[in-house]
Amino acid sequence: MDIxxxxxxxxxxxxxxxxxxxxxxxxxxxxxxxxxxxARAEAATGEVLFERLTDGYRPTEAAHLVAAYAARMESxxxxxxxxxxxxxxxxxxxxxxxxxxxxxxxxxxPALGDFAQRHPAVSLQVRAANEILDLxxxxxxxxxxxxxxPGDTLKGLRLTQQHSACFATPEWATRMQQDPNAPVDWxxxxxxxxxxxxxxxIYPNSRIHMRFDDMVAMAGAAQSGLGVVRMPVFLGRSLRGxxxxxxxxxxxxxxxxxxxxxxxxxSARLVAFRDIMxxxxxxxxxxxxx
Amino acid sequence: MDIxxxxxxxxxxxxxxxxxxxxxxxxxxxxxxxxxxxARAEAATGEVLFERLTDGYRPTEAAHLVAAYAARMESxxxxxxxxxxxxxxxxxxxxxxxxxxxxxxxxxxPALGDFAQRHPAVSLQVRAANEILDLxxxxxxxxxxxxxxPGDTLKGLRLTQQHSACFATPEWATRMQQDPNAPVDWxxxxxxxxxxxxxxxIYPNSRIHMRFDDMVAMAGAAQSGLGVVRMPVFLGRSLRGxxxxxxxxxxxxxxxxxxxxxxxxxSARLVAFRDIMxxxxxxxxxxxxx
DNA sequence: ATCCATACATGCAAATTCGCACACCAGTGA
DNA sequence: TCACTGGTGTGCGAATTTGCATGTATGGAT
Numbered sequence: 129m130d131i132x133x134x135x136x137x138x139x140x141x142x143x144x145x146x147x148x149x150x151x152x153x154x155x156x157x158x159x160x161x162x163x164x165x166x167a168r169a170e171a172a173t174g175e176v177l178f179e180r181l182t183d184g185y186r187p188t189e190a191a192h193l194v195a196a197y198a199a200r201m202e203s204x205x206x207x208x209x210x211x212x213x214x215x216x217x218x219x220x221x222x223x224x225x226x227x228x229x230x231x232x233x234x235x236x237x238p239a240l241g242d243f244a245q246r247h248p249a250v251s252l253q254v255r256a257a258n259e260i261l262d263l264x265x266x267x268x269x270x271x272x273x274x275x276x277x278p279g280d281t282l283k284g285l286r287l288t289q290q291h292s293a294c295f296a297t298p299e300w301a302t303r304m305q306q307d308p309n310a311p312v313d314w315x316x317x318x319x320x321x322x323x324x325x326x327x328x329x330i331y332p333n334s335r336i337h338m339r340f341d342d343m344v345a346m347a348g349a350a351q352s353g354l355g356v357v358r359m360p361v362f363l364g365r366s367l368r369g370x371x372x373x374x375x376x377x378x379x380x381x382x383x384x385x386x387x388x389x390x391x392x393x394x395s396a397r398l399v400a401f402r403d404i405m406x407x408x409x410x411x412x413x414x415x416x417x418x
Numbered sequence: 419m420d421i422x423x424x425x426x427x428x429x430x431x432x433x434x435x436x437x438x439x440x441x442x443x444x445x446x447x448x449x450x451x452x453x454x455x456x457a458r459a460e461a462a463t464g465e466v467l468f469e470r471l472t473d474g475y476r477p478t479e480a481a482h483l484v485a486a487y488a489a490r491m492e493s494x495x496x497x498x499x500x501x502x503x504x505x506x507x508x509x510x511x512x513x514x515x516x517x518x519x520x521x522x523x524x525x526x527x528p529a530l531g532d533f534a535q536r537h538p539a540v541s542l543q544v545r546a547a548n549e550i551l552d553l554x555x556x557x558x559x560x561x562x563x564x565x566x567x568p569g570d571t572l573k574g575l576r577l578t579q580q581h582s583a584c585f586a587t588p589e590w591a592t593r594m595q596q597d598p599n600a601p602v603d604w605x606x607x608x609x610x611x612x613x614x615x616x617x618x619x620i621y622p623n624s625r626i627h628m629r630f631d632d633m634v635a636m637a638g639a640a641q642s643g644l645g646v647v648r649m650p651v652f653l654g655r656s657l658r659g660x661x662x663x664x665x666x667x668x669x670x671x672x673x674x675x676x677x678x679x680x681x682x683x684x685s686a687r688l689v690a691f692r693d694i695m696x697x698x699x700x701x702x703x704x705x706x707x708x
Numbered sequence: 709a710t711c712c713a714t715a716c717a718t719g720c721a722a723a724t725t726c727g728c729a730c731a732c733c734a735g736t737g738a
Numbered sequence: 739t740c741a742c743t744g745g746t747g748t749g750c751g752a753a754t755t756t757g758c759a760t761g762t763a764t765g766g767a768t
Contacts, residue, residue, distance in 0.1 A: 132422075147716090149715070158758080160716095160757070164755080181715090181716090183716095189505075196498075200490075200494040200497075201490075205423070207490075209463075211487070212463055212464075215479075439746090448726065448727045449745095450728085451726055470747090473746095475746090
C-alpha cells in the first residue's frame with residue numbers, strides 16, 4: 129500500500145473546487161503540489177481521476193468515488209478533532225466564537241471583554257458571520273445564534289427569549305401616531321419578506337419601500353429616516369436615533385441560543401465561556417423583551 | 419490545519435502494535451519515521467499521545483481516541499479501494515484468491531491453471547491460508563470457503579454441497595469390517611472435537627487417539643495408518659492410500675462457497691474467475707458427494 | 709486585434725522528510 | 739557476569755517533496 133492519505137485529500141479538494149489553484153488554496157500548499165499529488169493518486173489507484181482541461185480539472189467517475197470516501201475520512205477527522213477538543217481541560221489556547229454581527233456589536237462585547245480578562249490564556253477569536261458556520265467542521269467552536277431550535281447534532285442552551293418591534297426615527301413615530309392614514313415606508317429584511325402581521329389594517333397606506341439583504345445596512349437606512357423596520361427590540365433600543373413606533377405591539381421573535389457540537393461541549397474553554405454568557409444574558413434579559 | 423493524515427495512520431499503527439518497530443513494519447517505513455510522525459501528531463493535536471517506555475510506546479487516552487477515528491478513516495479507505503476494484507473492467511493486474519490449502523492442492527489447481535491460461539494478463543496470487551482472511555480489508559479479493567453461510571457483508575455463490583465420510587488405510591477398513599468390536603483409533607480435528615455421531619454404537623471400542631490442529635498433518639497421520647479420520651469425501655478420495663471405512667454412512671458437510679465483498683463482486687476479474695469456477699465445480703460435483 | 713486574467717505544465721533549487729548507522733537501555737538466558 | 743535480543747533516541751547524508759519562476763493556452767473585455 130504505497131499511497132499517502134493526503135493524496136486522497138488532494139483528490140477531494142480538486143473535486144470540490146474544480147481547479148488546482150483553488151484546491152491548493154484550500155489545502156494551503158502550492159498548486160503544483162496538488163498536481164503532483166493527483167498524479168500520485170492516479171498512479172496508485174491505477175485510475176484516471178481527472179480530465180485535464182484548459183479551464184480546470186474535470187473529475188471522472190472514479191474521482192467522484194474517491195472523493196466520496198475521502199469526504200468520509202475528512203468527517204472522521206473532524207469528529208476526532210472535536211473529540212480531542214471536547215476532552216481538553218486546559219483553559220488556554222484558542223476559542224472561536226461565531227455570532228451575528230449586530231449581537232456582538234450591541235450586546236456581547238462587554239461579556240467578551242469579561243471573558244478575555246478572566247481567562248487571559250485563552251485567545252478568543254470572534255467570527256461575526258452572517259452565514260451560519262459549520263460547527264461540525266470546526267469553523268467555530270461555539271456559536272450564539274438567533275433561531276427557533278439549536279440545530280441537529282448540536283447541543284444548546286436557550287440564553288433568552290426575545291421580542292421584536294417596529295422602529296424608526298422619531299419623525300416617523302410622530303407622523304404614524306398622528307395620522308394612521310399617512311403613507312408609511314417599510315424596510316424589509318430579505319429573510320422576512322412580508323410586512324409584519326396586522327400592519328395593513330392599522331396603516332392601510334403602508335408600502336414596501338426597500339428590501340435589504342443586510343441588517344447593518346438596513347439599520348443604517350432606518351437611522352437615516354428612510355422608513356420603518358421591524359427588528360429585535362434589543363437592536364432597536366441600541367441604535368441611536370431610533371424609537372419604537374406606536375400601535376404595533378411587540379411580538380415574539382426567535383430565541384437566542386448558545387450552541388456547540390456535543391463533542392466539544394464539555395471542554396473547559398466552553399464551560400468557562402458558558403459560565404460567563406449564561407448569567408450575562410440572565411441579567412440582560414430586560415433588554416430583549418418588551 | 420497543518421497535520422498530515424498519514425500521521426494519524428502512524429498513531430493508529432503504534433496503538434495497534436505497541437512498538438515503533440512493529441508499527442513501522444506495518445506501514446512499510448523506517449521506525450524513526452514513525453517516531454517523527456508521532457511527534458508531529460502530538461505537536462499538531464497538542465496532546466501527549468504516548469508514554470515512551472523502554473519496551474514500547476504506551477498509548478494515552480487521547481491516542482486511543484485518535485486511533486479510533488483513524489480506524490474509521492482506514493475503513494473508509496478500504497471501502498474506497500473495494501469500490502475502485504469493483505468497477506474495474508480490466509482483465510489485467512492482480513487477483514488475490516484465498517482458499518483452504520487442501521482444497522487448492524487436491525481440487526482447485528487445474529481450474530487455476532485454466533484461469534491463468536485464459537487470462538494471462540491477470541496475475542493470480544493464491545493465499546492458501548488456514549485462517550480466514552479479511553475480505554473487507556482486501557487481504558484477498560475473493561475466497562473459496564467451506565462454511566455454512568457466505569458471511570455477513572459478503573456476497574457469495576454456493577459452488578457445491580459436500581459430504582463427509584470416514585477414511586483410513588485399507589488395513590483399518592478390513593479390520594473394522596471383520597470385527598466391529600476391535601479397538602478403533604480416531605484422529606480428530608481440533609474444530610470438530612467429538613467423535614462422529616453413531617460411532618460409539620457401531621464401534622464400541624472406539625477411542626480418541628490424537629487431536630490435530632492441522633488437516634494436512636492429520637491426513638498424513640491417517641495415511642501412515644495411525645487411525646481413522648472423518649473428512650470431506652473429496653479429500654479422502656484424493657489422498658493416496660486411504661479408503662472409506664465401511665458401515666458409517668456419509669453425512670452432509672459444510673458447503674463450498676465462493677465469496678467476495680459485494681463492492682468488488684462486479685469487477686471483471688472476479689466475473690471471469692467465477693465464470694471458470696462455477697462450471698468447474700458443477701462438473702466436479704460427483705467428487706464431493708457420496 | 710490586443711490585453712488581461714486564469715488556468716495548467718515543467719525545470720530547477722530549496723526545504724523537508726527519510727533511512728541508516730550508531731549509542732544507549734532493559735530484560736533474559738547461558 | 740556477559741552476551742544477546744529488542745526496544746528507543748540522535749546526527750548526518752541521501753532522497754523525496756515542495757515552491758518558485760517561467761512558459762503556454764484559452765476565453766472575455768476593451
